[in-house]
Amino acid sequence: GLESVGQLLIASATGRAKGTRIKVLRELLGFEVGSIMDYLRNIVELVSPAEEVDLADLIKRLEGGTLVFVSKELGISEAKRITEYLNSRGIKAAIANSRKPLEWLREGKADVLVGVSTYYGILTRGIDEPLRIYNTVFWGVPKFEFNLESLLTNPRGLAKALYEVSKKGYELGEEEKYLLRAFSRLSPGKLKVLQGGLRGYVELEGYLKELKERTEAIIPKVMNFISRYVAENGKFVTDSYIVVDKGGRLVARIPDVMTYIQASGRCSRLYKGSMTLGLSIVLYHDKDILRIFQRKLKNYVSAYEPKELSKADLEKIEEQQRASRSGKEIGRDVNRIKSALIVVESPTKARTIAKMFGYPGKRYLTEYIAYETVISLGKTVYVATIAPTLGHLLDLTVNEGLHGITKNMRGLTPMYTTIKRCYDCGYQFTEDVDKCPRCGSSRIRNSKRVIEALRKLAQEVDEVFLATDPDDEGEKIAYDVYLVLRPYNSSFKRIEFHEVTRKGFLKALKHPRAINDRRVSAQIVRRVDDRLIGFELSTVLKERLGKYWVGGGRVQTPVLRWIVDRYQEYLRSxxxxxxxxxxxxxxxxxxxxxxxxxxxxxxxxxxxxxxxxxxxxxxxxxxPKPPYTTDTLLSDGIRRLKLSPGKVMRLAQELFELGLITYHRTDSTHVSSTGIEIAKEYLKAVGKEAEIHPRGWGAEGTHECIRPTKPVSNLDDVEDSGFTLFNNFTWYHKRLYDLIFRRFIASQMRPxxxxxxxxxxxxxxxxxxxxxxxxxxxxxxxxxxxxxxxxxxxxxxxxxxxxxxxxxxxxxEVRLFTASDVIRLMKEKEIGRPSTYAKAVENNMRHGYVIASKRLLYLIPTKLGMEVADLVSKYYPELASIKATREMEDLLDLVREGKLSRHTALVLLLSDVIRIRYGERLMKMHEEGEGIKVEAAGEAATEA
Ligand SMILES: [Zn+2]
The missing domain is CATH 2.60.510.20 (EV matrix protein fold)
Structure with a gap:
């Protein structure tokens, strides 16, 4: 039930029988308790150079018990040395090499426990004593250490190293550039195989073998460069690790933030409903490692604001530490813990959101992984589960009424059902069948399974947040989620954000709203229109042309006409x-x-x-030009990167879901104040402060332009999870991001x-x-x-x-159209929307009406395409017209603005279908030499 989540969390802090309780939590709720609880922190964080501190003097000044963590590379001998030293200074310290010393601490026989900082160490994980442990002290930043060679036999590690050495004077030759390009185009799976080859675990063949050999020729050059650099400068510092010479061996050292989070969390535990105040002190030996450590830590613990030990008021901190353990504050200033389900469309977006609040816990459901994290908002702490819908959950049925539209007492009702997708051929359908209607495969995914999983999650939580994309389609998915979860929860809130960043997300969470019915209606009407026009037109085209794969659509068909006309003009000129x-x-x-x-x-x-x-x-x-909107981004993506419109949209969608750009389906060029700040920050950082020229590019509306969300020019510099050293972006992600970044920054610069x-x-x-x-x-x-x-x-x-x-x-004299031209034209003639530009072109290609020339991506109509275009122009001139298509968009605008009801819009759409059917009859009658019967129209109307 809902309450039990909070109760269990509180009970687990009493310090008794916690093993069982954690097991219960995990079994019943699928919670990975440890990982989530670590982010509920209430810790004062201090740092100091190790050489300025006498450990015994420091510990004598502290209140309560202390855990001392010795950095792993210093080893157990250093831990022993420290323990002996503390004992010699009259401090009751013990080495934590078994569970016994933990009992000494509990019983007051020891005040300080010393151990080595490892993720699975006894001190790091095995102790929960809120009333005894006040402090954690780190002797050296916790870190991993491994051979430089093993870093370089990882292709991504080598790529990163090449990037770093090139900043320090290593000249990247043709061969290095070739490898960088090759790596960035390999799939993550192939990269792993190549790595296996480089380390001698697998035998490679063909291209990968060639790549392995060429890589092996470069690794020694990079090793030599770094080796010489270390000999001259003492160490080789990058933004995520440092390389030093350890007894004639080059080793890379990487801060281990997860161990730090775990270990420091020992001094701040949940006690009587609130977190005890802990004090954590990092004594560092290397400033560069500290810098990298702090930057990475900020990715997990966003509230991390370290102060210098020498400037801290220890007495005041100790007073607060005592107060937080007195139990007196209870009931006054306590955070409220609530559970929430946050529903998004894609697994990537779910992961991005979860990671903003620390390393998320994972919850394995039958269909997919959901993420668990802790989100603080004012006085409320949400223990949140973030789960994707994997796209649309429901679609129009084909079984009922006219293409899914039924007529009943209340008028016309579109009937929706779950979506099925074929694993083998990718076909999507709504029929309730055991086998794929297209390829016959029985490997079918039904969105029903996702719905069941979401229902299970919804039942457990206090609130459901609908966090789907900020447009009509996202609104419709939110509505569907609400419909299917309504029996399982009573609190639903829609949150809308245009960038998947911490700031954007928290702002949305602070200002939730109800589902916008009018936007849902607009999307339903668009879908019904697609369905009606598509089905009716296909039926007629099939009869006329005797072919079964032909189809048409509202925006698709006028676009085909343009391409055909342009081609004919091209031939004439x-x-x-x-x-x-x-x-x-x-x-x-x-x-x-x-x-x-x-x-x-x-x-x-x-x-x-x-x-x-x-x-x-x-x-x-x-x-400068205004920042990108969907149409201009598509145009440049197609023209400059030679990508298909669909590919540009997919890449942009991923960049959005990864939190790197604002929402990519937008008509607005407007730049928010957040956007202007990002441009300023970047231009200042690169010394071009004098070139800043802020422009808002139009009035503020609900949407914003497409722009970067961080002042980072190169995706290689984006910090990923912190667990992985290297990110997963392809060459195309980088190029598209580069276009977006440059265009945006330029838009904020002087003419x-x-x-x-x-x-x-x-x-x-x-x-x-x-x-x-x-x-x-x-x-x-x-x-x-x-x-x-x-x-x-x-x-x-x-x-x-x-x-x-x-x-x-x-x-x-006349150039053929590219997809880029067609999209510009759609925008100009107002017949497309950010959600339909790419589809209108791609559908014509998918149906085999249009092909694109290989090099320049010119659109050339096929024979079939020309036949279809002529047939439509001849018999359904209105359907193919720009006017009719624009009228359709106007109709949707009216629905969205609440000026036209969904029902009236649907009636108007059905009259279009009648026209198509009527047109077909007219044609037949004309061919058979009959006169036109007035009843025909009436009959069609009854059928509909
Ligand atoms: Zn199939």
Missing amino acids: RGFLVVIKLPGRYRLTYFTKDKEEAEEVLKHLSENPVKLTLLKTEVRDIN AKVEEGLYLADLGRVSIEVKIPVRIIEAGFTQIDPILTLPNLYGKEEILIQPEEVKLIKAS
Whole structure:
């Protein structure tokens, strides 16, 4: 039940029979108790250089019992030395090498226990004495230590090391760059296999074998560089580890924050409903290790604010320590502990949220892993379970009514049911069948299983938070979760955040709201429209073309028309293009339909340079572009990274779920004050403070532009879990993030001043006018988002330039569309939305109507695509029209604004279906030479 969660937590702190209770918790609730409890901390954290402190003097000043943790590399002998020293100074200290000394501490026969700081040590985990243990003292930062070689035989470790050595003067050659690229494109599984090969555990073949050999050639070079560096500088410091020479052997030392959290947690325990105040002191021997340790620790314990020991008021701390153990405060200033279920869509998002509050506990359910963490919000502490829905839970059924729409006493009702997905072919369907309708496989995942798991979780908690994505689709998923969980819990809150960061999440948690019915309705209407148009159109197209895989859709079909029209225009305007590559990546082009003329220009330029004559110059202020919205991000992702629209959206979704960018489905260019601060912070850090020029880019609405959530320019610098040294980003994640980052930072920088020349370019038989930027007078934002210039031209009235290359290609005056052009057009004609841009293009490709050229991603219609486009234009001109599609979006806006009921919208949609059916009849009758019967329309209406 709900109450028992809190009660069990409190009972577990009495210090008796706790083993059984923890077992009960784990068995009944699936809780990993230890891991979560560690984050409920109430600890004053102090640091000091070890050499400035006499351990005995320090301990004599402290109140209550103390645990001393000796850093692992110093070993048990150091622990013994310390114990003997403390004894010699009259302190009752003992080595904690068995359970016996723990009893001495309990009975007051010992005041100090000394041990080595390891994660599974007796001192670290086996002691729960809130009234006896006041302090933990760390002799050296807890750390791991291992051979540098084993770090470098991990491909990600090598990649990280290459990045670090390059910052210290190691020249990255072609071979190193090749390896870095190759590693970043390997899947995590393949990386593991390669690592096995490098360490001699597995025999590799083919590409991986080649990669292994090339890697083995580089490792000694990196080893040598680091070895020399350590010999000269004493140590090699990176942002996550340091390398030192330990008796002729190079070892890497990595702070062990998990052990620190566990061990220091011994001085702050749950006692009579609140946490006792602990004091934890880290005495460090190496400032660099301390710095890395503190940065990593902040990822887990966000409240970590260490002070210097020499400046701390120990007496005051001791007074508070005593008070927190007196039990007098109970009932006054106590945190309320509540349990909560937080539902999101994806496992990645669940993990990102869980990790913001410390290393999460895991809970293994039949379908997936849920995460457990502790979230403090004001006086409330949530013991939270974070679970994903794995996408949509419900979809329109096909079995009932007209494509899932039924008519009853209350009017039209869309009927929803659980979603089934085929593990083998990926097909998604709603029919209740044992075998996949497409491939016949019986390996099917039913969202019913997820619903059952969520129900089990919902039953155990005080509150359910619906934390799905901030748009109509997310609202609908939240609504579905509410529908299926309603019988199992009575408290539901919707929280909406545009970035998966601690700040964004806590703000949302502080301001929960009810589910927005109008947004849910808009999404339902969109889905019904998709279904109706899709099914009806497919049925008709199948009959007409005699093919079974043809389909169509609301936005998809006008987009197909554009692509077909553009292609036909392209064919009509074919000719020849002379491409002249100038130095500095600059290109001039000349198009003509006259083959002879084109060949003459080619001949002239292969014998003569291009003569440029200055006509006039102009100095212009160029402003940076606004930050990305969905359509502009798609355009650049497609054009510059040569990715498909779907791939761009998937990468952006992952970056969002990993907490690295704001929500990627947005129409807004607006930058919040948080965003402006991030740009400022970054520009200050790179010494470009003078270039800061904050811009809000439009009024604040519910959404924001797509921007980074951290002032970090390179994903390689993003700290991942802290448990893994290296992150998992692919080359594409990095490139897309780079685009987003540059575009955003540039949008917060001063304009550039550029001198542009208008030139007459003499190409022999013909001349053309071209505008070329020749000089950047004030760099402004171009320092981050560069523009191409030809500086050689500056100050010259006339110049001869030898082209690097001239070629003649068959081309057209009209360029074929790329997906990028089509998306821009959808935005311009207002027929798409951030949620549909990519789908409209991808669906045409999936249906085999359109293919993309390999190199430039030009969209070319297939024969089938042209047939479908013609058929739709001929018989259903309205459906394919931009007007009808825009009207549909307007309809959805009205529903979203509450100006039109869901029911009325559905009635309007059904009339479209009637038109399609009626159109079909009209066509048949026309072919059969019959007149039009008025009843036909009426009949169709009854059917619907
Ligand atoms: Zn299948």
